Amino acid sequence: xxTILITGATSGFGKLMTQEFLAHGDLVIATGRQLVxxxxxxxxxxxxxxxxxxxxxxDVTNFQQMLTAFNLIESRFKxxxxxxxxxxxxxxGALEEFRPEQVRDQMEVNFFGTxxxxxxFLPLLRQGRGKIFNFSSVFGFMGFPLxxxxxxxxxxxxxxxxxxxxxxxxxxxQVCLIRPGGFKTDFGxxxxxxxxxxxxxxxxxxxxxxxxHDYFSEKKTQKPEEVAKGVLKLSLKRNLPMSKVFGxxxxxxxxxxxxxxxxxxxxLFQRILNKFMLDRTNKL
Ligand SMILES: NC(=O)c1ccc[n+]([C@@H]2O[C@H](COP(=O)([O-])OP(=O)(O)OC[C@H]3O[C@@H](n4cnc5c(N)ncnc54)[C@H](OP(=O)(O)O)[C@@H]3O)[C@@H](O)[C@H]2O)c1
Numbered sequence: 001x002x003t004i005l006i007t008g009a010t011s012g013f014g015k016l017m018t019q020e021f022l023a024h025g026d027l028v029i030a031t032g033r034q035l036v037x038x039x040x041x042x043x044x045x046x047x048x049x050x051x052x053x054x055x056x057x058x059d060v061t062n063f064q065q066m067l068t069a070f071n072l073i074e075s076r077f078k079x080x081x082x083x084x085x086x087x088x089x090x091x092x093g094a095l096e097e098f099r100p101e102q103v104r105d106q107m108e109v110n111f112f113g114t115x116x117x118x119x120x121f122l123p124l125l126r127q128g129r130g131k132i133f134n135f136s137s138v139f140g141f142m143g144f145p146l147x148x149x150x151x152x153x154x155x156x157x158x159x160x161x162x163x164x165x166x167x168x169x170x171x172x173x174q175v176c177l178i179r180p181g182g183f184k185t186d187f188g189x190x191x192x193x194x195x196x197x198x199x200x201x202x203x204x205x206x207x208x209x210x211x212x213h214d215y216f217s218e219k220k221t222q223k224p225e226e227v228a229k230g231v232l233k234l235s236l237k238r239n240l241p242m243s244k245v246f247g248x249x250x251x252x253x254x255x256x257x258x259x260x261x262x263x264x265x266x267x268l269f270q271r272i273l274n275k276f277m278l279d280r281t282n283k284l
Pocket of ligand 1: 007009010033059089109135137179183186
């Protein structure tokens, strides 16, 4: 039986992956902020899967919780087969208007959270010649206006993952990036929009983007189950790819970004952005 550790299991992809891996017959250590107190989240799974589900409180920015989780897991298991660094959130808005603590928090959760959890559990993963999945995003390989903090945090996760993949290869530990496009999870609900007072130069711009984002979020048809099932399928492969893009929009964006020369890409993309974010969004 494989042992899987998932961060951010309280909702979205994390919750679905917990369910998928349990249904597959794995032992899942689901972690999340105040997961134990929010005991309704896995009330059904707790009954169905009993001792194959372990729930632990883990805020990925909290070193004390990390240590407690490690001690608990190490005392029960000699090794870990899979770590899924999924916990994350977005802060959107104009870079000029973010406070330093907001900037830091975005990196703290999405990037340092991934680093912290990986460092903590690597001894167990090396022991199990395990696999690590790091959640990036389409915004991990494409910049986007008013999304600079989130993009920066995911670009950082990408650099970390690519380097670690080579660094850990001699130990038999494989590392893979997960790059979802837009999926209907609680991501949009948890998104923090930094909208400032009326005298801001960015207020219309940010509001347009927010409207555009909400409009497309409403229309999102890509089911997050695709990602959860996809990660399970990947985890069963003998050799992991460097990265996997999920969703039709994700694949299109990947092709557009990867195979278009920079000067054409930025010329075309800026025109599209100007049309949608500056003009047409007013009519949405
Ligand atoms: N949905 C998309 O379209 C999309 C696209 C690309 C990438 N992603 C990435 O996919 C991952 C999962 O997001 P999702 O779409 O499933 O969104 P979600 O439904 O909002 O889930 C995010 C999860 O991360 C957890 N989390 C946030 N901060 C945390 C912290 N400090 N410590 C531990 N857990 C924390 C949340 O916990 P709480 O319940 O406590 O808030 C929640 O369980 C994220 O890394 C996100 O950036 C999502």
